Amino acid sequence: MKWVLWTVLVASVSGMLLFYVWGKVDVVRVGYELDALLKKKAALTQEHERLQARLSQLTAPERIASEAGETLGMKPPGARQVVLVPSHPEDENPGDESEPPLRLARQTGE
Amino acid sequence: MLRSFTKTETKSAGEGNGRRAFIGLCFLFGFAILFVRFGYLQVFQAETMKLKARQQHEKPITLASNRGVIVDRQGKPLALNLDVSSVYATPSSIDDPAGVARRLTQALGVPRESLEKRLRAKRDFVWVQRKIEDAQVKRLTDLELPGVDVVVESRRFYPKGTLLAHVLGFAGIDSQGLEGLENGYDEHLRGQVRQVVLQQDALGRIIIPESRRKPQALSGHAISLTIDEVIQYIAEQALDQAVEATKARGGAVLVMAPKTGQMLAWALRPTFDPNHILQASPEQWRNRGVTDPYEPGSTLKVVLAAAALELDRVKPDTLLYAGDGEIPISGTIIHDHEKTGWVTFREAVQRSSNVAFVKMTWDLGKEQVYQFLRTFGFGEKTGIDLPGESIGILSRPDQWSLRTLPSLAIGQEIAVTPLQLLTAVSAIANEGWLMRPFLVREISDDQGRSIRERVPHIRRRPIGAGTAKIVTDLMVDVVERGTGKRAAVPGYRVAGKTGTAQKVDPETGTYSSTKLVGSFVGFVPAEEPRLSILVVIDEPQGPAWGGVVAAPVFRKVAEQTLRYLSVAPGDESRVVAARSS
Structure with missing residues (x-):
């Protein structure tokens, strides 16, 4: 009976020690995994920042003006190519039904 | 015969006792030496030992926070940050400063003499070179030098180049504002720099990432300009x-x-x-x-x-x-x-x-x-x-x-x-x-709340x-x-x-x-x-x-x-x- 009691006691203490060590080892393992994930996150953040910077460079007015002019052959509109559109349709001449009340753009023929 | 036997037995027993006493004394002496040495290390060398242990297990890092971004009135970025790598060394972990300095010079092109001097310093942390290119990082990683590591830092980047340069100004290598708005609003832009100590194992791997226990460095405030x-x-x-x-x-x-x-x-x-x-x-x-x-x-x-x-x-x-x-x-x-x-x-x-x-x-x-x-x-x-x-x-x-x-x-x-x-x-x-x-x-602020x-x-x-x-x-x-x-x-x-x-x-x-x-x-x-x-x-x-x-x-x-x-x-x-x- 005494022998059994000792065996149980030793097994319990050993089990507790093993559990404690297991816990510690697992914390370290999770720590390594977390470190790896944080490194991955940092790399993705870095890539995101780099892409943002690239986007900002590509949308710079200087580049857009250059692309529009040199690649697409666009140029600023001339004076007769600009149409003034009243912001309030009721301001327009009500008798003139040939024109729509509000338009965003029209061809001037120039 | 019996008597003679008894004499011999007595003699043997006396020799056995002497050997046991001798072995006991040896053990005692050995333990005494160990105890004295233990006491010497624990009492008289305590500070030195603590320092050595700390140098082996701890990894001090300065976390520079990101500077706040600067945007125009439409929210288009005019100044932002890019992550770049910087190289640092832990001199106490380097056994051959001259050799390490020579190899670093070959990989990064830093002046050898001044680098070797820094590697011989009795410090926990020295910069080798700040904000290096990706190709240099790869060369350095291939070398696998002991006591040398790479940390990610933030570098200021102006995506529009010369646009609005005089107003924006510029920031220095430590992300401190030196000219223009970068200087005038440095207090808002620079954020909070934080010193942290990470725990590492024998292979230099981080055991428990610092971010588990403390918040990340605080980013600087974002600034929105009237400029279009x-x-x-x-x-x-x-x-x-x-x-x-x-x-x-x-x-x-x-x-x-x-x-x-x-x-x-x-x-x-x-x-x-x-x-x-x-x-x-x-x-x-x-x-x-x-x-x-x-x-x-x-x-x-x-x-x-x-x-x-x-x-x-x-x-x-x-x-x-x-x-x-x-x-x-x-x-x-x-x-x-x-x-x-x-x-x-x-x-x-x-x-x-x-x-x-x-x-x-x-x-x-x-x-x-x-x-x-x-x-x-x-x-x-x-x-x-x-x-x-x-x-x-x-x-x-x-x-x-x-x-x-x-x-x-x-x-x-x-x-x-x-x-x-x-x-x-x-x-x-x-x-x-x-x-x-x-x-x-x-x-x-860094959450987009207006300050x-x-x-x-x-x-x-x-x-x-x-x-x-x-x-x-x-x-x-x-x-x-x-x-x-x-x-x-x-x-x-x-x-x-x-x-x-x-x-x-x-x-x-x-x-x-x-x-x-x-x-x-x-x-x-x-x-x-x-x-x-x-x-x-x-x-x-x-x-x-x-x-x-x-x-x-x-x-x-x-x-x-x-x-x-x-x-x-x-x-x-x-x-x-x-x-x-």
């Missing part, structure tokens, strides 16, 4: 073309919203790229819009005209006699460009008659002229949120010579910064209210609305009939004034006949001003009249910006560019 990058581009492009066409030494285009004091564009030439600051000189990165006063020439006449009208000394139709276009002043003669004779005050402004303005300022007197110049903001800082602003040069009347008052009439013996002049003219556009110009519209929002600030009111309207009409005449015709924008009423000023030759100390500054300042639309614009062209080659070199730049900037802002002439209707289909 499209208007900025328009201004810079127009200025570039003008400087190139006139082969000028430099120039400036400043655009302001006169009702609020918000700066919309700030272009200066020569310029620099804040991404490559080592290639630029202080001469290039100085913000001459606020640091360098110059003599404004005839552009100052609008302020003097406003003073005379406010004091009711003249009216637009008051006749002034400008004679043969010459007037002797204390040994020198001030000329007009043409014989003027009798002119109305309106015509005097239109033609920028020096003689008429000299007579008018004589009539005003020293004190009144000085007071009005001060109330329009000359001789004091505008209060813009940029570092290094100059107050210009405006001496007190008791220090004036006989020549000072007539000189002031033609914009000499006074030095103003481009921003002072634009702010003063904007007051005319703003019914007499003098505003404080500003560049930062809003500051927000501070700037509202327009009135400094004072130098003139009344009636006077401002008359001066505006006179300035419109300058553009429609006078010296500023090339500033006219089809479809809009433009108010403006030309100026051509001689620069002082540093060698002779007198006004140079070849070094001139051509300028134009004005606002548009005259009836409901949305933009006030100053153009200064410094030392153009060939004709240097403000109406010739600066007015066309005004027109170009105003025309494109009004279209961009959808400002229609005379009413509230929108302007929409038609496109051919």
Whole structure:
């Protein structure tokens, strides 16, 4: 009976020690995994920042003006190519039904 | 026999006891040595041992926080951050500093001697090289040097290159603001730097990441500007073309919203790229819009005209006699460009008659002229949120010579910064209210919450609305009939004034006949001003009249910006560019 009691006691203490060590080892393992994930996150953040910077460079007015002019052959509109559109349709001449009340753009023929 | 046996047994037992005692003593001695050594290490060498253990298990790192981003009024980024790698070493973990220094020199190109000296230092942490390229990181990683590691840092990046460079300024290697807004708003932008100690194992791997236990370094605040990058581009492009066409030494285009004091564009030439600051000189990165006063020439006449009208000394139709276009002043003669004779005050402004303005300022007197110049903001800082602003040069009347008052009439013996002049003219556009110009519209934290929002600030009111309207009409005449015709924008009423000023030759100390500054300042639309614009062209080659070199730049900037802002002439209707289909 005494022998059994000792065996149980030793097994319990050993089990507790093993559990404690297991816990510690697992914390370290999770720590390594977390470190790896944080490194991955940092790399993705870095890539995101780099892409943002690239986007900002590509949308710079200087580049857009250059692309529009040199690649697409666009140029600023001339004076007769600009149409003034009243912001309030009721301001327009009500008798003139040939024109729509509000338009965003029209061809001037120039 | 038995007795003999007993003797032998007794002898053996005595020898056994002696051996046991000897072994016991050996153990005792051994334990005593161990105990003494243990005590020596634990008591007398405690600090040294603790230090060694700490150096092996702990990894001190400085976490530099990201600087806050700077965006324009539309939220387009003008200054942001990129992560780059920096190399550091833990000298206590390096057994062969000379060998490590040699290999690092080969991989990174750092000077070997100074590096070796740093690696021999009794410190936990030394920088090897900051902010290196990706290729260098790979070379270094391949070397697998003990005690050498890489940490990610943040580097400031200006994606638009030279755009708005003088206003943005730049940050140094430790992300500290050194010039421009980077310097002026450094307290907001820089965030919080944090020192952390990480636990590492025998292989140098992080056991428990620090971020599990403490928050990340706090990023700096984001700054939203009043500047619009499209208007900025328009201004810079127009200025570039003008400087190139006139082969000028430099120039400036400043655009302001006169009702609020918000700066919309700030272009200066020569310029620099804040991404490559080592290639630029202080001469290039100085913000001459606020640091360098110059003599404004005839552009100052609008302020003097406003003073005379406010004091009711003249009216637009008051006749002034400008004679043969010459007037002797204390040994020198001030000329007009043409014989003027009798002119109305309106015509005097239109033609920028020096003689008429000299007579008018004589009539005003020293004190009144000085007071009005001060109330329009000359001789004091505008209060813009940029570092290094100059107050210009405006001496007190008791220090004036006989020549000072007539000189002031033609914009000499006074030095103003481009921003002072634009702010003063904007007051005319703003019914007499003098505003404080500003560049930062809003500051927000790293979560996007607004911390501070700037509202327009009135400094004072130098003139009344009636006077401002008359001066505006006179300035419109300058553009429609006078010296500023090339500033006219089809479809809009433009108010403006030309100026051509001689620069002082540093060698002779007198006004140079070849070094001139051509300028134009004005606002548009005259009836409901949305933009006030100053153009200064410094030392153009060939004709240097403000109406010739600066007015066309005004027109170009105003025309494109009004279209961009959808400002229609005379009413509230929108302007929409038609496109051919």
